[in-house]
Amino acid sequence: xxxxxxxxxxxxxxxxxxxxxxxxxxxxxxxxxxxxxxxxxxxxxxxxxxxxxxxxxxxxxxxxxxxxxxxxxxxxxxxxxxxxxxxxxxxxxxxxxxxxxxxxxxxxxxxxxxxxxxxxxxxxxxxxxxxxxxxxxxxxxxxxxxxxxxxxxxxxxxxxxxxxxxxxxxxxxxxxxxxxxxxxxxxxxxxxxxxxxxxxxxxxxxxxxxxxxxxxxxxxxxxxxxxxxxxxxxxxxxxxxxxxxxxxxxxxxxxxxxxxxxxxxxxxxxxxxxxxxxxxxxxxxxxxxxxxxxxxxxxxxxxxxxxxxxxxxxxxxxxxxxxxxxxxxxxxxxxxxxxxxxxxxxxxxxxxxxxxxxxxxxxxxxxxxxxxxxxxxxxxxxxxxxxxxxxxxxxxxxxxxxxxxxxxxxxxxxxxxxxxxxxxxxxxxxxxxxxxxxxxxxxxxxxxxxxxxxxxxxxxxxxxxxx
Numbered sequence: 298x299x300x301x302x303x304x305x306x307x308x309x310x311x312x313x314x315x316x317x318x319x320x321x322x323x324x325x326x327x328x329x330x331x332x333x334x335x336x337x338x339x340x341x342x343x344x345x346x347x348x349x350x351x352x353x354x355x356x357x358x359x360x361x362x363x364x365x366x367x368x369x370x371x372x373x374x375x376x377x378x379x380x381x382x383x384x385x386x387x388x389x390x391x392x393x394x395x396x397x398x399x400x401x402x403x404x405x406x407x408x409x410x411x412x413x414x415x416x417x418x419x420x421x422x423x424x425x426x427x428x429x430x431x432x433x434x435x436x437x438x439x440x441x442x443x444x445x446x447x448x449x450x451x452x453x454x455x456x457x458x459x460x461x462x463x464x465x466x467x468x469x470x471x472x473x474x475x476x477x478x479x480x481x482x483x484x485x486x487x488x489x490x491x492x493x494x495x496x497x498x499x500x501x502x503x504x505x506x507x508x509x510x511x512x513x514x515x516x517x518x519x520x521x522x523x524x525x526x527x528x529x530x531x532x533x534x535x536x537x538x539x540x541x542x543x544x545x546x547x548x549x550x551x552x553x554x555x556x557x558x559x560x561x562x563x564x565x566x567x568x569x570x571x572x573x574x575x576x577x578x579x580x581x582x583x584x585x586x587x588x589x590x591x592x593x594x595x596x597x598x599x600x601x602x603x604x605x606x607x608x609x610x611x612x613x614x615x616x617x618x619x620x621x622x623x624x625x626x627x628x629x630x631x632x633x634x635x636x637x638x639x640x641x642x643x644x645x646x647x648x649x650x651x652x653x654x655x656x657x658x659x660x661x662x663x664x665x666x667x668x669x670x671x672x673x674x675x676x677x678x679x680x681x682x683x684x685x686x687x688x689x690x691x692x693x694x695x696x697x698x699x700x701x702x703x704x705x706x707x708x709x710x711x712x713x714x715x716x717x718x719x720x721x722x723x724x725x726x727x728x729x730x731x732x733x734x735x736x737x738x739x740x741x742x743x744x745x746x747x748x749x750x751x752x753x754x755x756x757x758x759x760x761x762x763x764x
Contacts, residue, residue: 320460321357332464335472335529337537355429360538362432364456367403367542368448368549369439370396390438392445392452398546398597402435404590455545455558462559470684471566476529478573483528485579486521490514520583527582527592535589539596540566546597547606556613564609564616569600572608576600621658621670629672635751642716642741644679645723648734657683661695661712673708673756676716710756713749717742 316322320336323343328336340360370393373386390402398404441449462468493506493514503511529536548561556564569576576599585591621629630636630653641651656677660670676694678686686692694715695707720738727734 314457315357318457318461320464328464329466329469331466331473332469333531335469335476336464336531337534338531339534339537358429358433360460360541361456362429362436363403363538364542364545365436365449365452366432367398367401367546368392368394368396368452369402369435370400371402371405372440389440390435391440392448394448394549398542398601399594403542404593452545455548458558459541459544459562462562467684468563468566471563471570472529475566475570475573478570479524479527479529479577482577482579482582483521483524486517486524489517490521493517523583523585523587524579526587527577535592539589539593542593543596543600546601547609550603550606551610555610560613561609564613565605568605568608568612571612621675625670626656626658626675626677627653629675630677633672633752633755634748636744636748638744640740640744641677641748642720642744643734643737644682645716645719645738646682646685647679649679649681650737651677651679655680659683659686659694661693661707661709662697673710673752676709676712708756709752710749713745713752717745717749720745 319326319328321341323338323341324345340356342356369390371388372391373388375383376385376387378384393401439445493510496510497505503514506514526533527536529540544562544565545558547565548556548558551561576596581595585595630641636653639652639654641653641656643649644651657680659676659678661674661676686694694712696705697707720741724735724738727738
């Protein structure tokens with residue numbers, strides 16, 4: 298069964314959906330600095346600009362078509378003569394849910410739109426209309442049956458949900474965190490270059506270096522540029538496309554009833570960041586070919602594995618178990634900590650009040666086997682500070698495990714001590730610098746010390762009952 302107009306049956310409806318997604322339609326949209334720093338702008342348009350680069354309305358298809366074709370593979374049917382004898386093969390394209398991405402229609406070597414030189418993500422004056430037109434024609438040649446039609450509808454819906462979610466500030470924080478570890482790898486070569494520069498006078502040029510230093514400096518500079526091309530920034534659509542395909546293809550292998558595409562997206566970004574030493578090995582990155590195709594190939598070879606999917610599943614399952622509901626958080630704050638004020642304390646990191654309404658419940662053993670929702674592992678944080686520490690155990694409020702991996706037994710009491718110390722340190726700075734903030738910190742100490750005492754009494758009562 299073949300339906301060559303499956304994508305275009307309701308083009309006006311699809312275009313209307315696209316126009317309501319900020320990732321594509323940037324008209325009158327002002328993203329925060331966090332979103333603007335990582336989200337690719339090569340697939341969007343803006344009707345209010347005179348900039349020709351931002352006025353192509355079909356640029357969404359430069360992402361949609363390669364996405365769909367990455368789930369497509371070539372196959373063939375027997376061609377028979379009038380007597381039923383085989384006279385050859387007739388090729389056709391079909392959807393394959395869990396096919397090998399690097400062998401898909403998008404990635405096949407014979408296509409004109411896979412290489413960065415004529416990439417399908419070229420936009421603005423370099424917008425590759427020919428490539429998008431060719432992909433559109435290719436999609437119309439897909440052989441559909443009832444199963445592939447259903448898969449097609451799911452893929453399109455996932456694509457729209459993903460693009461709607463990708464500009465969420467919290468998602469972009471995760472992309473920003475992943476980008477930070479890549480930048481740190483790049484900066485390691487900058488430091489090596491600086492060490493060479495420090496051996497010479499301020500006005501010495503590279504030409505004045507010894508041959509050995511010059512050779513090392515040039516090598517470090519080249520290696521730094523290799524790493525830089527992995528950065529997740531708006532000007533690098535190839536990286537964005539690769540991460541997009543990785544999210545969707547890894548998601549295709551899990552039950553959509555377990556996690557939404559939005560949850561899976563965040564999980565993939567967090568796992569890539571947490572295991573960056575495994576997925577982004579410096580020695581491998583600096584030796585590989587410098588092209589978007591080479592980077593896509595590397596990502597899928599390293600990351601599109603059952604191991605990554607298991608890690609994302611475990612992370613999301615653990616996250617779901619360790620997050621408190623609004624009712625649960627308020628119960629702990631009121632009944633365990635005895636807080637009666639709306640204001641909990643003034644955050645020394647964000648310089649804003651943490652309140653009953655705006656706080657985020659931080660699990661002190663987040664992502665560990667102790668991540669059950671126990672009151673003694675709960676601590677209220679500002680959203681900004683929670684995002685700052687949640688992805689790095691070294692920044693946690695407590696030392697959960699010693700060097701040998703054994704639990705230290707620390708809990709929310711230690712977290713209170715940590716926050717009290719942070720506020721006391723901040724008071725030294727703000728006593729003269731800003732007296733009004735100093736007063737807020739003074740009030741915070743009263744609130745925190747009283748809440749800590751209530752927690753200690755609650756734990757003693759709990760332990761006595763257990764005994």
